[in-house]
Amino acid sequence: MSKTYFDETHCAIGHPKSTFMQWMLTVDHKRIGLMYAAVMFTFFFVAVATALAMRFELFAPGAQFMDGDTFNQAFTLHGVIMIFLFIVPGIPAIFGNIVMPLMIGAKDVSFPRLNWFTFWLYIAGCIIAVSSLWVGEGFADTGWTFYAPYSLNTGTNVIMTLVAAFVLGMASILTGLNFLVTIHRLRAPGMGFFQMPLFVWGIYATAWIQLLATPVVGITLILAILEKYFGIGIFDPSKGGDPVLFEHLFWIYSHPAVYLMILPAFGIMSEIIPTFSRKEIFGYRTIALSSASIAGIGYLVWGHHLFTSGMSDMAKVIFSFLTFFVAIPTGIKFYDWVATMYGGKIVLSTPMLWALGTLITFAIGGLTGVTIAMVGVDIHLQDTYYSVAHFHYAMLGGVAFLLFAGMHYWFPLCFGKMYSEKHAKNAFYLQFIGFNMLWFPMFIAGYLGMPRRYFDYLPEFQIYHQVSFFGAVIFITGLVYMFVTFYKGIKNGEKTTPNPWNATTLEWHLPSAPPPLENHSKVPYVDFRPYEYKHGEPVVKFDYVTMKRID
Amino acid sequence: METTNVDYKAERAGYYKVLVGLLLLTAVTFIQPHMFMTDSNFMVQMFIGTVKAWMILIYYMHLKGEKLIGWSVLFSLLLVVFFYIMVIIDVNHFQFLDLSHITSEVTSSGAANASAAH
Amino acid sequence: MGHEYVPEIATDRDGNEYEVQGWQGDFYGGKLGFWLFMLTEVMMFGAMFLALTYYFSLHTADFVNASASLNRYLGGFNTVILLVSALTMGLGLLKMRVGDIKGAKLMIWATIILAIVFLGVKAVEWTAEYNHGVFLGLDALQSGNAHSKPFGEILFFGLYFTMTGLHGFHIIIGIGLMLWLLKRINANKVNQGHHILHFNIALYWDLVHLIWVFVFPYFYMIGAGDVTGGAH
Structure with missing residues (x-):
């Protein structure tokens, strides 16, 4: 049995003997990715628990066991963890690290030690964010957006949360920087940009957003901190500052950030669909370029968050107009995926189920987004449960679902073992049903006028909240079920071959599963397209020792 | 960047030429508000700044040809x-x-x- | 890590050989990475200039008045200091590339001294402003008291202290980086054949200069000349 990346590693400092220190100091991209996953899902469950607590509170009108202030802190905690700790680093930090270098045939990322440092920066950010729960007046109660002037006046621990968001932002920037250089420099010989797997395209587009948008929010948070400490006046209306400027600067980052979340998720979709349709992807170039153009257009549309904030009418019209353009490349991707499946030999394995489920949920999430891109409709629906349902359909039903899909897809690669497909499928159905039951009623409640971020509501909304509650219980059951299935898979799953799915991209052409420390036994020469199938079988075959083509 | 074949004298002369240019532009920055185009002071100042930034980017930061x-x-x-x-x-x-x-x-x-x- | 890196060779089906680019010893990769980092700095200061422009267009007259009260000659002096320091940094890199280690170190020391002079001048300016009652936290920059300045001037000075302060912070970081560079040169970790660190720190120093090229006119020069007239 050859050694895998679990058995040996390179370290940032020295050559520690203990396994624990080897994990702490590792610069191996696969190990770092796994550690990111472990930390992120820990926080993910904290945020899920917070959300469930809020659902309990909302089960009946009036205050049951949470007062308004606690509720404010609860949804801020939920938002901050889910956004800054989980979904923004999310797919790039986990799968960008684990599979992206494998896909381009690299030994590691361009700056392995920077990668290690980034991970610990991320951990530092997490610690600062969470520790503010126990310091002073408790966690911030501003919502994850920290809108001025309230965030400047509230007595809660906003500054620590702002610092945490800044540190996490730096980690995000450095991740993006590392991936950009890696993709530009370390592709295997022969692999041009248009021979890269589409997940790499997703990571590439995302990395540009991480790099160029995050500094804007970074400086905004610093300005807010300076405002709170020194009173520079910039967001304080009593000194002539304009809170709308804060919203501008904040959303200049935070809108591109949602594309930062979804683009690598789309990349995962583009990997799974051709693999399980056993067919070359339809419109490779259009998918690749639509990733790039979503990233580009994403910078131009931030103003649609400010329709009710007192922005000028002129700017509202321009932003509303520009926002519609996002739907075009997204639509192109959807048609390409569906066209890929047409006439393919579809294999309904768990990753494919997740991908198909996401096609439905994300379509709902995306199209409801188009409705609130219209200024007039948005005036009615802004800050109601409609927008809550919209972005949960897009973020949870899009990004997180595809992250789960990716976890099922790359699980055998990471661990060399297989989970129980039967249980994994059951978990999917539970979550899919629970998810729709949880969020769909909110569209209706929001349309009828239920405002978001309230701990109390009028009696006529009770039915929607109660359906949501039961949906939440089913969803969380499915979630726990899924992780138990994973755990059992890691513990005593069946051993797999390096390429259990008959996939074509380079990460499946490794000498062993799990892969050895320095990935491919030799760097291959790439003279093929990423998804070549003929009669339902992969075209390209390698000798895994010499990495020469043998087809 | 190649370490061999560095034309030391030519490159050093380049650095000094750019320095002189930047110093001249800085001088213009000071003279301009009292001498010419005083109505669009801000625009002229930013234009001069852009020219200076351009020179720094191209020559000092070796952006030429990248x-x-x-x-x-x-x-x-x-x-x-x-x-x-x-x-x-x-x-x-x-x-x-x-x-x-x-x-x-x-x-x-x-x-x-x-x-x-x- | 540490030992000499030998690039791998990939072979295609016709037996042609291609050298594989590894992450080790990748000069262009290091340069690209640092440029990307500098782009984040550009976006950061870009956002601050955006805030500045936002309020400049709301309170043009106040901004021009406030700018007129700054000491233009000290600002100009600092501009020249930074200009010369960019030259010494560049010459230091040039000397490093031809293998003149001693000359390179001398030039880095010169840059450090110029940077300290810059900070000294900055300190003199801030002290003078403090003595005039214009500083963060003092009455003039608070609202609702007898000494309060108009909104536009409060915002101007708020941003002035923030942006020059942040720029000064970058200068301090730069001094630290240069000291570290000297240490690495002494340990022969940076030399003629392996000078990416020197190259990137020189780039960083140019960026710090570049930011000042815009900070200086935006704060010091918009109020020069005709005080009531000016921009737009």
Whole structure:
């Protein structure tokens, strides 16, 4: 049995003997990715628990066991963890690290030690964010957006949360920087940009957003901190500052950030669909370029968050107009995926189920987004449960679902073992049903006028909240079920071959599963397209020792 | 960057030439408000700044001939320019000038009024 | 890590050989990475200039008045200091590339001294402003008291202290980086054949200079000359 990346590693400092220190100091991209996953899902469950607590509170009108202030802190905690700790680093930090270098045939990322440092920066950010729960007046109660002037006046621990968001932002920037250089420099010989797997395209587009948008929010948070400490006046209306400027600067980052979340998720979709349709992807170039153009257009549309904030009418019209353009490349991707499946030999394995489920949920999430891109409709629906349902359909039903899909897809690669497909499928159905039951009623409640971020509501909304509650219980059951299935898979799953799915991209052409420390036994020469199938079988075959083509 | 075949004298001369150019432009910065185009002081100052920045980028930062890096720089600058355009459009079409207490009409008549109401 | 890196060779089906680019010893990769980092700085200061422009277009007259009260000659002096320091940094890199280690170190020391002079001048300016009652936290920059300045001037000075302060912070970081560079040169970790660190720190120093090229006119020069006239 050859050694895998679990058995040996390179370290940032020295050559520690203990396994624990080897994990702490590792610069191996696969190990770092796994550690990111472990930390992120820990926080993910904290945020899920917070959300469930809020659902309990909302089960009946009036205050049951949470007062308004606690509720404010609860949804801020939920938002901050889910956004800054989980979904923004999310797919790039986990799968960008684990599979992206494998896909381009690299030994590691361009700056392995920077990668290690980034991970610990991320951990530092997490610690600062969470520790503010126990310091002073408790966690911030501003919502994850920290809108001025309230965030400047509230007595809660906003500054620590702002610092945490800044540190996490730096980690995000450095991740993006590392991936950009890696993709530009370390592709295997022969692999041009248009021979890269589409997940790499997703990571590439995302990395540009991480790099160029995050500094804007970074400086905004610093300005807010300076405002709170020194009173520079910039967001304080009593000194002539304009809170709308804060919203501008904040959303200049935070809108591109949602594309930062979804683009690598789309990349995962583009990997799974051709693999399980056993067919070359339809419109490779259009998918690749639509990733790039979503990233580009994403910078131009931030103003649609400010329709009710007192922005000028002129700017509202321009932003509303520009926002519609996002739907075009997204639509192109959807048609390409569906066209890929047409006439393919579809294999309904768990990753494919997740991908198909996401096609439905994300379509709902995306199209409801188009409705609130219209200024007039948005005036009615802004800050109601409609927008809550919209972005949960897009973020949870899009990004997180595809992250789960990716976890099922790359699980055998990471661990060399297989989970129980039967249980994994059951978990999917539970979550899919629970998810729709949880969020769909909110569209209706929001349309009828239920405002978001309230701990109390009028009696006529009770039915929607109660359906949501039961949906939440089913969803969380499915979630726990899924992780138990994973755990059992890691513990005593069946051993797999390096390429259990008959996939074509380079990460499946490794000498062993799990892969050895320095990935491919030799760097291959790439003279093929990423998804070549003929009669339902992969075209390209390698000798895994010499990495020469043998087809 | 190649370490062999460095034409030391030519490159050093280049550095000094750029320095002289930058010093001259700095001098122009000082003379301009008193000498010419005083009506569009701000625009002229920013233009001079842009020329100086250009010289630093191209010669001091060796951007000449860098394709990928050059395009990246251009792309990020264009993004910033777009942010400026949109935010300035927003500010200049702000329709609640009379109602707002943070805008210039109120400030010139005295900040004390506005903050007294606070 | 540490030992000499030998690039791998990939072979295609016709037996042609291609050298594989590894992450080790990748000069262009290091340069690209640092440029990307500098783009984040550009976006950061870009956002601050955006805030500045936002309020400049709301309070043009106040900004021009406030700018007129700054000490233009000290600002100009600092501009020249930074200009010369960019030259010494560049010459230091040039000397490093031809293998003149001693000359390179001398030039880095010169840059450090110029940077300290810059900070000294900055300190003199801030002290003078403090003595005039214009500083963060003092009455003039608070609202609702007898000394309060108009909104536009409060915002101007708020941003002035923030941006020059942040720029000064970058200068301090730069001094730290240069000291570290000297240490690495002494340990022969940076030399003629392996000078990416020197190259990137020189780039960083140019960026710090570049930011000042815009900070200086935006704060010091918009109020020069005709005080009531000016921009737009």
